[in-house]
Amino acid sequence: MDKSNLRVNGKRLRMSLEEMAKIGGTPGGGVERLAHSDEDKTARDLFVSWLKEIHCDVTVDEMGNIFGRRKGEKESLPTVMSGSHVDSQPRGGRFDGILGVMGMLEVMRTLHDNGIVTKRPVTIVDWTNEEGSRFAPAMIASGVWAGKLDRDWAYGRTDKNGKKQGDELARIGYKGKQPAKAFPVHAYYEYHIEQGPILERESKTIGAPKGILCLHWYDIYLTGTANQVGPTPMEGRNDTLCSAAEMILAVNRVAHQLGNMVATVGEIQNYPNSRNIIPDKVHFTVDIRSWDDGHALRAWDLLKKEFNIIAERRSTPIRMEETWRVEHAPFNDKLVRRVLESAEELGYSSHYMVSGAGHDASYMNQICPTAMIFIPSKNGRSHVEVEESTWEDCEAGANILLQCILKSADES
Amino acid sequence: MDKSNLRVNGKRLRMSLEEMAKIGGTPGGGVERLAHSDEDKTARDLFVSWLKEIHCDVTVDEMGNIFGRRKGEKESLPTVMSGSHVDSQPRGGRFDGILGVMGMLEVMRTLHDNGIVTKRPVTIVDWTNEEGSRFAPAMIASGVWAGKLDRDWAYGRTDKNGKKQGDELARIGYKGKQPAKAFPVHAYYEYHIEQGPILERESKTIGAPKGILCLHWYDIYLTGTANQVGPTPMEGRNDTLCSAAEMILAVNRVAHQLGNMVATVGEIQNYPNSRNIIPDKVHFTVDIRSWDDGHALRAWDLLKKEFNIIAERRSTPIRMEETWRVEHAPFNDKLVRRVLESAEELGYSSHYMVSGAGHDASYMNQICPTAMIFIPSKNGRSHVEVEESTWEDCEAGANILLQCILKSADES
Numbered sequence A, B: 001m002d003k004s005n006l007r008v009n010g011k012r013l014r015m016s017l018e019e020m021a022k023i024g025g026t027p028g029g030g031v032e033r034l035a036h037s038d039e040d041k042t043a044r045d046l047f048v049s050w051l052k053e054i055h056c057d058v059t060v061d062e063m064g065n066i067f068g069r070r071k072g073e074k075e076s077l078p079t080v081m082s083g084s085h086v087d088s089q090p091r092g093g094r095f096d097g098i099l100g101v102m103g104m105l106e107v108m109r110t111l112h113d114n115g116i117v118t119k120r121p122v123t124i125v126d127w128t129n130e131e132g133s134r135f136a137p138a139m140i141a142s143g144v145w146a147g148k149l150d151r152d153w154a155y156g157r158t159d160k161n162g163k164k165q166g167d168e169l170a171r172i173g174y175k176g177k178q179p180a181k182a183f184p185v186h187a188y189y190e191y192h193i194e195q196g197p198i199l200e201r202e203s204k205t206i207g208a209p210k211g212i213l214c215l216h217w218y219d220i221y222l223t224g225t226a227n228q229v230g231p232t233p234m235e236g237r238n239d240t241l242c243s244a245a246e247m248i249l250a251v252n253r254v255a256h257q258l259g260n261m262v263a264t265v266g267e268i269q270n271y272p273n274s275r276n277i278i279p280d281k282v283h284f285t286v287d288i289r290s291w292d293d294g295h296a297l298r299a300w301d302l303l304k305k306e307f308n309i310i311a312e313r314r315s316t317p318i319r320m321e322e323t324w325r326v327e328h329a330p331f332n333d334k335l336v337r338r339v340l341e342s343a344e345e346l347g348y349s350s351h352y353m354v355s356g357a358g359h360d361a362s363y364m365n366q367i368c369p370t371a372m373i374f375i376p377s378k379n380g381r382s383h384v385e386v387e388e389s390t391w392e393d394c395e396a397g398a399n400i401l402l403q404c405i406l407k408s409a410d411e412s
Helices: A009-022 A040-054 A100-115 A140-147 A149-157 A165-172 A198-202 A240-258 A293-313 A332-347 A362-366 A391-409 B010-022 B038-053 B098-113 B139-144 B151-156 B165-171 B198-202 B240-258 B295-311 B333-346 B360-364 B391-409
Strands: A057-060 A066-070 A080-086 A122-126 A185-193 A206-211 A215-225 A262-264 A268-271 A283-289 A318-326 A348-357 A370-375 B057-061 B067-069 B077-086 B121-126 B185-193 B206-212 B216-222 B262-265 B268-271 B281-290 B316-328 B350-355 B370-375
Touching: A009 A040, A009 A100, A009 A348, A009 A391, A040 A057, A040 A100, A040 A122, A057 A185, A066 A100, A080 A100, A080 A362, A080 A391, A100 A122, A140 A149, A140 A198, A140 A362, A140 A391, A149 A165, A185 A332, A185 A362, A185 A391, A198 A348, A206 A332, A206 A391, A206 B139, A240 A262, A240 A268, A240 A283, A240 A293, A240 B240, A240 B370, A268 B077, A268 B268, A283 A293, A293 A318, A293 A370, A318 A332, A332 A348, A332 A370, A332 A391, A348 A370, A362 A370, A370 A391, B010 B098, B010 B391, B038 B057, B038 B067, B038 B098, B038 B121, B038 B165, B067 B098, B077 B098, B077 B360, B077 B391, B098 B121, B098 B185, B098 B391, B139 B360, B151 B165, B185 B360, B185 B391, B198 B350, B198 B391, B206 B333, B206 B391, B216 B240, B240 B262, B240 B268, B240 B281, B281 B295, B295 B316, B333 B350, B333 B370, B350 B370, B360 B370, B370 B391
Parallel strands: A080 A122, A080 A185, A185 A370, A206 A348, B077 B121, B077 B185, B185 B370, B206 B350
Antiparallel strands: A057 A066, A066 A122, A206 A370, A215 A283, A215 A318, A262 A283, A268 A283, B057 B067, B067 B121, B206 B370, B216 B281, B216 B316, B262 B281, B268 B281
């Protein structure tokens, strides 16, 4: 048969997504499937059982990454790979991550049902703990696999209850034997919801990001003087929450002023956090993203100077830590064009863009030619229970993925 | 003997305070004795045993308030009363509250040792849950006793684990039978650390507050739109933490501009509080205090207007609640002068001032003539582990209390 006429089964894709949405389903219509939780295990078990139904060769590596491999005509050629993650944010959505895994599963099932033989082997992957919301940082297991992060350091990362990632991975039975180490990959595609408002605003079905923004994470710690609020005059206070408030607004303002970037304070801890005590300890985070790494660094330089001035003026000593830095990841131009071409061939509107969110594709991009396929997020919303995409778009994205996989897998 | 020559035993007072500081003592040198905790019970038990040693008639009311009564010559005359509280803030200090209870205990012991007969009965009191840090609001049990708060409402207040105040009071064995209802009191004195920097700055030993500032508590709730930070452009965000930051600075600025008041944001909760999600829910508190109730209300009016403008501009709908309002409490002029006069008689320097902190004396002031005795707080610090006063000052304050009690108790 002419492989270009092959299409996925949209109904079956929807059923897989709905089945997965039950695991950790929340009353608000989202899912909570934190990395290494019981829900994560249940979802993994179901995923593996589905892979076995279509005779995939399933392996689990030391980081719990699950690979399902389908033989190719020329087994010695590097595989074509696609996947994403089954873990979620706390009270997250039903599409983030899982769409890329179920979308690729639907591609594998379509290949299986139609007895398709590809020149190269084809591999589906579920990357462990992409979200990083229980064990920071995000994308840790693809990072270890790609040789960019250390396995034992990853094992030692703790959640807020002091549990270690390595122990929790073993607890759910997904600490595999196979080394978490990159093997040759011919091409990697990741199918994902956009998580932003651009495709919806532009009325396009398929997004082809040219790459992922750089990502800089900082942690700020302020110390002041706690005191009973009533008897302590305004003059001479060292109120860390006031300092933090000025800094939060500085982050917001600098991002607006410089443009071509986003900068956000998403997290704040205030101590002792009692309504009649002047705060004497604040920790908050800064997240800066841009296509231009240097631009992001210049923004941070500006902020750092301003933070120091504020801390000095309010007598609240400051400590700043650089927590994580990922350079911008320009994807493989040929694969990105392939996504756009496939959309045109299948009659879907498409949009050339960037990805603001980090993905396992960032690390894969350092190992092999990589591209992503986006579909619209309703109201641009993600990491929330109301995260939504239409079933039609889910099917469209899976068809693009199918065509891209077929094209890459038949390359010699 | 000439009662005016009577003095407390400073060493014994220090020993009582040191004994109490062991109960819930923290590594940082403070105490943590939250209301209705096991530590609260242990401290109460010790206090009661000490009262029995000096043959006080001990009663516990429905709110757990402990009264120790010493007979007077004329038993039918209303009693003279003094005390404070044995509960503490989380990681609080060794003097706040407990000084007033141990100070009055030392006065009672001194009367006992010297076989002093007073015209009126003399009563020591430990008010339940003055701090309000486990079960809000503060001063709840003196409030019920004074008829200003409802007993069953107080019982139903819950801590962050959902435990009810009434149940916890019963659990520690201090839910007494006697109605928590005001009985006639001739005069009430409360001895306390200043919790502010004024006495230290003025180099005075004894503070005689003319009264307590009014206290207004507000709770502010903002809602916005949570989103993955990376793919969400700066334009069109509804970031509740940015709105809150502007409001926190407004509170600080208005208090500075208007003067004669303090205003503080001590507590903030941010949701989902994840570094890569735009905050969509913030709760924070506002605490406003002034000697002039109308002035405090005008400040709040200004803030309310400004909050609405900020919330509108940032598209983060706002809800504002008035949580607690206590009018300023001008103490009884005769008793306040008595504190100042006693200081002069005993050769201690003194200072006429106001109390910024709320005390059980606020509610007592609505029931009977009331005054307070302050001693300096080192660096003005309180509600923290490093809270400190000198033993000499502790003794000085107890001697003032002794003289005031003797004078009031011999009034016909």
